Amino acid sequence: MAITIDLTIPLKREFEKANKQFEEAKAKGETEEAKKVAMVCCNILIQLAKSDPNKKLNYLEAARSYKNFADSGPKHESSTAPISNFEQTREEQKDLAGYAESLISKSTVTWKDIGGLDTVKVRIMETIVIAGLKKPLVIKPDKGILLFGPPGTGKTLLAAAAAGSLNATFFNVKISNVLSKYFGESTKLITALYETARKKQPSIVFIDEFDSITLSRDGESGDASRKVLSTLLSELDGFQDKKSDELLLTLAATNAPWDLDEAILSRFPLRIYIPLPDPTTCREIIKIQLKGLDITSLNLDRLADTCIKKNYSGRDIQFLCQEALRSMIRVHNPDLYKKSELPFEELKKQTLNVGPIVTEYFQSAFEKVKSPLTPKDIERFRKWNEEFGV
Numbered sequence: 577m578a579i580t581i582d583l584t585i586p587l588k589r590e591f592e593k594a595n596k597q598f599e600e601a602k603a604k605g606e607t608e609e610a611k612k613v614a615m616v617c618c619n620i621l622i623q624l625a626k627s628d629p630n631k632k633l634n635y636l637e638a639a640r641s642y643k644n645f646a647d648s649g650p651k652h653e654s655s656t657a658p659i660s661n662f663e664q665t666r667e668e669q670k671d672l673a674g675y676a677e678s679l680i681s682k683s684t685v686t687w688k689d690i691g692g693l694d695t696v697k698v699r700i701m702e703t704i705v706i707a708g709l710k711k712p713l714v715i716k717p718d719k720g721i722l723l724f725g726p727p728g729t730g731k732t733l734l735a736a737a738a739a740g741s742l743n744a745t746f747f748n749v750k751i752s753n754v755l756s757k758y759f760g761e762s763t764k765l766i767t768a769l770y771e772t773a774r775k776k777q778p779s780i781v782f783i784d785e786f787d788s789i790t791l792s793r794d795g796e797s798g799d800a801s802r803k804v805l806s807t808l809l810s811e812l813d814g815f816q817d818k819k820s821d822e823l824l825l826t827l828a829a830t831n832a833p834w835d836l837d838e839a840i841l842s843r844f845p846l847r848i849y850i851p852l853p854d855p856t857t858c859r860e861i862i863k864i865q866l867k868g869l870d871i872t873s874l875n876l877d878r879l880a881d882t883c884i885k886k887n888y889s890g891r892d893i894q895f896l897c898q899e900a901l902r903s904m905i906r907v908h909n910p911d912l913y914k915k916s917e918l919p920f921e922e923l924k925k926q927t928l929n930v931g932p933i934v935t936e937y938f939q940s941a942f943e944k945v946k947s948p949l950t951p952k953d954i955e956r957f958r959k960w961n962e963e964f965g966v
């Protein structure tokens with residue numbers, strides 16, 4: 577249950593005090609003093625408008641009347657309070673906060689949906705538990721974990737499971753989108769994103785394609801990504817220090833960890849290699865992908881061996897199983913396409929025939945699914961992990 581602290585109370589008191597001074601100066605005919613204090617009142621009202629969006633317009637209207645007073649007659653130096661700028665900024669903030677909110681996605685993935693990857697699963701679970709428990713001040717949960725590895729190995733899935741298992745707010749961020757959509761404003765977006773994530777804790781911020789932040793180092797776009805990077809790094813440095821029982825975990829994922837520099841790596845002391853699945857993981861992924869169907873006749877060990885030989889990722893295994901499923905459907909539902917003439921409402925009343933999944937279905941599937949990875953690629957990950965992984 578969230579507790580809301582009313583920040584407007586001290587501001588209102590401050591305003592009352594300033595307003596009294598303003599009225600007194602006016603009564604005494606001290607116009608210059610009154611103008612100065614009018615600007616103080618105006619600024620407090622702007623702060624109040626920021627703190628209480630429901631009464632924003634009332635506060636801004638009042639602020640404007642003080643500003644008009646301060647602007648009347650010869651111009652006073654401090655009378656340039658940016659009410660219109662503030663209004664613009666509010667709009668901009670609303671827009672950015674709106675975009676930050678649009679990055680929130682609902683995750684229904686749970687730890688059970690992930691085969692293998694036990695070390696990283698346990699590490700993330702520990703982080704979550706530590707964040708929740710009462711603990712001495714010096715013990716802080718991990719703030720950021722870097723997940724690196726070949727495509728399709730379950731990095732996104734891990735982040736989704738972390739969020740899904742906790743029912744946490746899940747921010748799914750692609751750096752390239754942030755940079756292109758809010759070019760120039762990207763740093764503000766990162767700030768807005770973390771502000772929203774802090775408000776909606778427990779939160780998991782998943783930053784995908786993390787390496788793309790370092791790709792364009794030259795020119796204007798390089799400048800923008802450097803700024804985004806430094807904002808992001810300072811968010812990683814700063815948050816979670818105040819309230820120790822909240823969770824804001826940043827999971828960053830990359831397929832090109834070698835593009836990340838020292839500054840980034842130092843903020844991610846935990847760099848976890850998400851490799852291609854080992855035989856046990858292959859078997860688990862096949863079982864997950866074929867859940868609910870009869871697979872008793874399959875020799876899972878043999879299938880897993882072939883997956884390993886073919887350098888399959890979890891995603892490749894997913895495609896493999898989908899191919900096998902398609903074969904099963906064709907075998908048990910001949911001329912299925914002919915039903916396409918039926919009205920959809922009629923289709924909804926009928927049931928698809930399913931049968932056991934047999935090894936035969938996998939033969940053509942193995943031919944169709946090809947891993948894009950070469951042994952050289954895999955070796956590069958292995959070496960980087962040896963040097964920089966944890």
Ligand SMILES: Nc1ncnc2c1ncn2[C@@H]1O[C@H](COP(=O)(O)OP(=O)(O)OP(=O)(O)O)[C@@H](O)[C@H]1O
Pocket residue numbers: 689690691692693725726727728729730731732733734829830831857861864889890891892894
């Ligand atoms: N360990 C796993 N357990 C179960 N399914 C997996 C696993 N790894 C991959 N998959 C399957 O592969 C799909 C792709 O995985 P995911 O999107 O998490 O990969 P990724 O590592 O984020 O890839 P990329 O680097 O391309 O973004 C998942 O939706 C899932 O079906």
Ligand SMILES: [Mg+2]
Pocket residue numbers: 731732733784829
């Ligand atoms: Mg991914």
